[in-house]
Amino acid sequence: MLSPLSHDLGRYMDLLAERQRLVASNLANIDTPGYRTKDIDFQFEFLSLAPGGAPHVIEPADLVVKNDGNNVSLDREARLLAENALRFNVASQLVRAEIRKVRMAIEEGRSA
Amino acid sequence: MTRFDPIQPIRPPEPPAALRPAAPAAEGFSSALSSAIHSVDGQQKSAEAEIRRFLNGEGVDLHQVALAQQQAQLSFELFLQMRNKMVQAYQEIMRMQI
Amino acid sequence: MSLFQLLSVSASGLAAQRARAEVIVENLANAETTRTPEGGPYRRRDVVFEPQPQGSPFSAVFQTELEAGSMGVAVAGVVEDAREPELRYQPGHPHADANGYVAYPRISPAEEMVDLMGAARGYQANVAAMTAAKDMLSKSIELLK
Numbered sequence: 001m002l003s004p005l006s007h008d009l010g011r012y013m014d015l016l017a018e019r020q021r022l023v024a025s026n027l028a029n030i031d032t033p034g035y036r037t038k039d040i041d042f043q044f045e046f047l048s049l050a051p052g053g054a055p056h057v058i059e060p061a062d063l064v065v066k067n068d069g070n071n072v073s074l075d076r077e078a079r080l081l082a083e084n085a086l087r088f089n090v091a092s093q094l095v096r097a098e099i100r101k102v103r104m105a106i107e108e109g110r111s112a
Numbered sequence: 113m114t115r116f117d118p119i120q121p122i123r124p125p126e127p128p129a130a131l132r133p134a135a136p137a138a139e140g141f142s143s144a145l146s147s148a149i150h151s152v153d154g155q156q157k158s159a160e161a162e163i164r165r166f167l168n169g170e171g172v173d174l175h176q177v178a179l180a181q182q183q184a185q186l187s188f189e190l191f192l193q194m195r196n197k198m199v200q201a202y203q204e205i206m207r208m209q210i
Numbered sequence: 211m212s213l214f215q216l217l218s219v220s221a222s223g224l225a226a227q228r229a230r231a232e233v234i235v236e237n238l239a240n241a242e243t244t245r246t247p248e249g250g251p252y253r254r255r256d257v258v259f260e261p262q263p264q265g266s267p268f269s270a271v272f273q274t275e276l277e278a279g280s281m282g283v284a285v286a287g288v289v290e291d292a293r294e295p296e297l298r299y300q301p302g303h304p305h306a307d308a309n310g311y312v313a314y315p316r317i318s319p320a321e322e323m324v325d326l327m328g329a330a331r332g333y334q335a336n337v338a339a340m341t342a343a344k345d346m347l348s349k350s351i352e353l354l355k
Contacts, residue, residue, distance in 0.1 A: 005160055012167050017212040017346065024216040024339040025264075025281040028223030030332050031230070032259040032283050043169055074335060085342040090174060092349040094163060097181055099353070101188060108192045 006098045013091045015045055018055055020084045026072045027081075034069035037076075145198060152184075152191045159184035213350075215280050216343040219264050222282030223336035229285045230257045231329040234322050241317040244305045252315040254291035259283050291316060 022038045029035040036059050045055040063071040162180040166172040233255050243252035262284035293316050301310030 003160075005163060008164070008167060013350075014212075017216075020339075020342065020346065021212040021216045021219065021280055024219045024223075024336075024343065027332075027335040027339045028219050028226070028283045029259070029261055029281060030223075030335060031227075031328065032261055035261055035281075038281070046167065046169075074331070078335065078338065081339055081342050085345055088346045089349055090166075090177070092353055094177075094181060095353060097185060101185065104189065104192065108196065 002098055002102065006095055009091045009095045009098075012046060013088055013095075015040070015042060015055060016084045016088045016091070020081070020088075022057065023077050023080045023084065026077050027074075030070070030072045030074060030077075032070060035072065036070075037063055037072050141198065141202075145195070148191050148194055152187050155184040155187045212280075213343050213347050215264055217340060219280055219282045220336045220340040220343065222262065222264065222284065223339070224333060226257075226259055226283045226285055227329045227333040227336065230259075231326060231333070233257050233288060234326045234329060237315075237317050238319060238322050238326075241315060241319055241322075244303070244312055244314060251295045251313045252317075253295075254315055254317045255288050256291065257288055258286045260286040 019040055019042060022040065026035075026037050038057050039060050040055040041058055063073055063076070065071045159180040162172060162177050166174075166177045237254050240252040246252050260283070261281045264280045264282040295313040296316050297311040298314055299310055300306055300312045303312045306312050
């Protein structure tokens, strides 16, 4: 019923939620000795078109490691937190617009 | 004796121009509809392309996506209203007693 | 499911940072405590964090590879500072030893305050994550409308 675009938007939102979960893990462990920042390669996962597949968890390489072995950067995680939430918001609005369009076509057809 | 011409059959009067079959008008109707469809379709496609560029991370600004989507939405809504009016007009004409 | 898991991950972060803050506050309150029920001056205490894989109420049903990356945090334990107490020369003090020295906890209020700020910052970061998750969840719910 919904266009292929809507399915892609859904996949986009799935990946954003995954990424956000890892951001939350990083923030929870911001002071945990030895903990390494976790992430996913968003572009790669999105373009690899595997709906329902689990994305690979990777460890970003270019982060500063503190004395206790922890390499979580508050700035990086805070930025990702905001960005992911914003993109999720945009995608959900676009899906709603798609739904609204189809519904409008159905209802207008009835009343014509 | 005066010669009378044979009775000629009565020629029917020319129908007034207004009642001639409206061939040009019918063309205008269907071509207006199809050009509207093409316009809406084009807008939908360009909005979809813009959204895909956003999803693929090609540096599209959010406002571009929003504007393209809204434009497509508005032209679709306008098209629906136009179509409804055209259908109404057609039905009225069909109901007319000739 | 990711977003619900996120909530429990952030909740663990909140709990851990709060535990850390509580220990720091105890240190600050007892910075000058020269005698404890166990004998001897108060010893500075510190929390130890460790990563903790998060289950959620749903995970038993939906456990997949997806949940592998999700890591909350837990307080592994509270350790006491092993350093020798600080000795100050106060002969008149009721807790003075034979040489007139009183043993004080080795606690620097400035250090503890900085640590406390760190705990507050960590707490805030987890609150931000939780708020973002709640926002995303409500956007998802709006799709139903």
